[in-house]
Amino acid sequence: MDTLADHSPAPARSALALIGFALAVLAAAVIGSLAATSSRETYERLDLPAFAPPGWVFGPVWTLLYVLIAVAGWLVWREVGLDRSIAVYAVQLGLNALWTPIFFAGDRYGLALIEIIVLLAAVVATIVLFARRSRTAAWLLAPYAAWVAFATALNAAIVLAN
Numbered sequence: 465m466d467t468l469a470d471h472s473p474a475p476a477r478s479a480l481a482l483i484g485f486a487l488a489v490l491a492a493a494v495i496g497s498l499a500a501t502s503s504r505e506t507y508e509r510l511d512l513p514a515f516a517p518p519g520w521v522f523g524p525v526w527t528l529l530y531v532l533i534a535v536a537g538w539l540v541w542r543e544v545g546l547d548r549s550i551a552v553y554a555v556q557l558g559l560n561a562l563w564t565p566i567f568f569a570g571d572r573y574g575l576a577l578i579e580i581i582v583l584l585a586a587v588v589a590t591i592v593l594f595a596r597r598s599r600t601a602a603w604l605l606a607p608y609a610a611w612v613a614f615a616t617a618l619n620a621a622i623v624l625a626n
Contacts, residue, residue, distance in 0.1 A: 499565035
């Protein structure tokens with residue numbers, strides 16, 4: 465796939481779709497940031513494992529990941545339009561938006577661990593489905609899957625220590 469065939473969307477429509485994907489990802493990011501107003505204080509007061517990164521790392525990492533997530537969704541949309549892979553993509557994006565309110569606003573670390581495990585499964589499912597439509601899109605999600613796997617381990621360690 466990964467080629468621009470004759471059925472590729474018109475440039476204006478494609479640009480609007482990219483903006484739409486960017487806005488959807490931005491909405492997930494905003495939900496997380498609104499729920500994380502006290503995240504720095506919460507993170508600093510937790511008993512953290514030795515592998516926990518400093519708090520300032522999360523903002524730059526998530527900024528890059530959100531860009532990759534948006535572009536990946538758009539690439540698949542350009543190939544196949546709206547199909548079940550985009551539906552799974554939307555589910556993982558919703559799960560992404562939910563984790564921060566559960567963990568930081570709710571201080572529900574165990575529930576957040578369950579939720580992030582489901583999120584990781586949804587991200588992997590998205591990658592598998594995207595790989596059948598656009599290898600580039602699937603690879604763009606690989607750093608996201610790696611980060612969510614790392615965050616899952618960190619969440620588990622926090623549950624055990626706190």
